[in-house]
Amino acid sequence: QVQLQESGPGLVKPSETLSLTCIVSGGSVSSGTYYWSWIRQSPGKGLEWIGNINYSGSSNYNPSLKSRVTISVDTSKNQLSLKMSSVTAADTAVYSCARDRAIYSYGVWYYYGMDVWGQGTTVTVSS
């Protein structure tokens, strides 16, 4: 059974870069039928999809965050990472990673949303 576990600093200073890792166990990030997503949740903004990536590095990003976000995958460590630059208090949230179902057919990826989620990790942006 696939499990995901997020980790990273719980406190980040304004203008710095937030860095989180998601370790995947019980499954492989190299599976060709999945992408891997990052999502965040805050009381003020609700749930927000940040972006996703697959084993080959093919990725999709939320346009609202794209300029500040990089998602990467490390198949050797079976994990994915999130980096968000120039953070402000508005980036304070619970950050979660999740497995994202996808199928590649006739040259096109079809996406079916997240099926397995991590518990999430709280990140506070404050000086």
Place this chain on the structure above:
Amino acid sequence: ETTLTQSPAFMSATPGDKVNISCKASQDIDDDMNWYQQKPGAATIFIIQEATTLVPGIPPRFSGSGYGTDFTLTINNIESEDAAYYFCLQHDNFPYTFGQGTKLEIK
């Protein structure tokens, strides 16, 4: 970007009740709608896929309906363990978007 309008934001129910949670999309998303359950401190649980299909292992008192722009999550014969936060997700187009969520309280 597809906006999802979920209602109600909060509801209270008694064990044995039937409840409906609505999610309306700002544009046609076919059946590209999922529903999730979230409890504090726990991983989010996937309960309904493609608008109407129950995820394996989820109790059959949960069901989903709808197509296009109007979707509903129904919980029949509510149990105390169903107290949770429920939200919808559309995966028809990027960026994925979520409903604002519904907090379900069991009296």
